[in-house]
Amino acid sequence: MREWFTVPELAELMLPDMPKTERGIHDMAIRQNWRGGSLCRKRERRGGGLEFHMSLLPHRAQVKLAAITSVDTAREESRERRKALYWTHWDAMTDDQRQICHARLHVIRTVDEAFALNRAIGRVETVEETLARELEPFGVSFSTYYDWRKALHDVDSEDWLPALAPKYFATGEVRGPKADIHPDAWAALKSDFLRPEKPGFSACYRRVEAAAKKHGWGRLPSERALRRRMDSEVDKVVQAYAREGAKKAEALYPPQVRTKDHLHAMELVNTDGHQIDLFVKVPWKPLKPVRLILLGIQDIFSGKILSWRLSEAETWDVVRACIGDMIEDFGIPKHFYMDNGRAFASQAISGGAKHRNRFRKAKVNRFSIDEEEVGGILKNFGVDPHFTRPYAGQSKPIERAWKDLAEEISKHPAMSGAYTGNKPDAKPENYRKRAIPLDVLQAHVAERIAEHNARTGRKSDTAKGRSFDQTFEESMAHPATIVTRATAAQRDFWLLAEKIVQVRKNRGEVHYLNNIYWSADLTAWCGKKVKIRFDPDKLHEPVKVYAPNGKLICEAACTQKGRFNDVEAANIHNRNRKAFLKLQKARADLHRVLSADQLADVYSAGEPAEPKQKKPVRSAVTRAFTGNLAVKAQSDVFSDDEFEAGLADALSSLSGDGSIIPFPTGNRPGGIASGRNRRTEK
Structure with missing residues (x-):
């Protein structure tokens, strides 16, 4: 609601308890000192002047002013909303629909000019006669003209063009009104159609149509009507994400455009591996051809391939050798971009990097550095490693180079018969007719990469029609390019692993x-x-x-x-050893037809589950034993020494007090010394 007014505006409103002229309101403002407080301000519009807050006015004037301004504000807001809606619809129209609006506006303007001309020359004619004469060339009837004029009621003349849009477009729906369908049926149709299995719309429509009969959802609109509503309500990106996955939806997002004008050669490099689509004959597997990986490092500013290596697997020692080749030939870069693969994120390459999240202990914070982690080649040389998303061409331009080199290397006439195809269903007719020797492939790759770097006509922002070699050499020769060279003592850092x-x-x-x-x-x-x-x-x-x-x-x-x-060679030996052990295990399993449980069942067949225990045989009369329970039962046969010792003991007892029988002191009945001790003494 508006709160600030000028003196002419207050005089025009004729408010109660207020003077009706500008002079009277000026005098009132002077008497009540309206200019002396914060309720007076300078007018910011053209012409200047002062504005006064409505709280300075009498109470009845404030009430009347609030009612007037609220109505005007609501009318103005409604007008602005309609104006925005008209031109929003205009932006959504097709060219044919806009032509219809222009044609209708031309008819309205022509008829209005005819009426104005008749009034100017004083001719008095009925409306029907004027309309019949003016509308006849356009083929428009009276009722159609009145419908158009009705649509322009309470519409500003500058908004007449979008207001004359066809009625079927008046709601903003380009394809007409939405098809009327039960909410549950519409929810079922969308849920069925937006699945990763990517079902056809016709099949989904048939299933929902059968479910509508069971649940009483009523008659469904036609399939084409619901298909139009699906495309209207569910964006293409949402359909792609739900039916084809996040990668498909991500492809609909525009890529980031990155400039390289502010860089120089050897400031930023990036690396990645590419599997060559060729069968290669290698010395360590003479009977079975393999596919090798081409690992390379590229300068981001110029696009030149700085170093490369061929290997059967993307391992850290191959990456180390490739980095060493680059440092020895061109120098030490400042930044190194690579993905978070097992080879690049190994300790030997990027150990000590802040965001190296592979091969860390579980207790180590992923934003900290393990104190026991050795420094990799990059950190030892002061190179800042950066890990990027795999298959991200914007952050690793070398992937664009691999696309060109895949065509030049694998599909070259010299490699005919060894091409494998870039996917399983793209095998050529001469598949596996030939295998390229390793030394031949190395010479071929070296030749193709040299041609790739020397080819002119490059359209990048930095090359500007030159070759990658020329762009790199010019930047390296510039006085502002400072590249650190490795000393002889530093060569151990890339030649020696830690x-x-x-x-x-x-x-x-x-x-x-x-x-x-x-x-x-x-x-x-x-x-x-x-x-x-x-x-x-x-x-x-x-x-x-x-x-x-x-x-x-x-x-x-x-x-x-x-x-x-x-x-x-150690890696190859380990793989062969594991394959040998796996083969021996398979052979042993073939011979071991029966498992341990099955073998136990074979051996225990026919025997009772638990053997019966026999009852002990006891005598009819039981006598308690009074001797030493720890004495072991002895044989009835005595040796000569035992007999003499027993006889001497008996004679001694007879010569003494015969009424007292001494307690045996030995470990045998009736003896004072153990026969075992005597045997021991012997």
């Missing part, structure tokens, strides 16, 4: 990958954790042992070599 191990308690040995390393200096570290640095390709050479604080302890020599002297 691992935390525990020294054995017995002789101070260090065990790693089937190898044993020992030095006399390690005896003081028995049972403690140390860091070792080693070359994964030369595990039989001495390793450097460091204390937890980084101080060098010694170089421990390899006293017992493993079966292989590099990590790749």
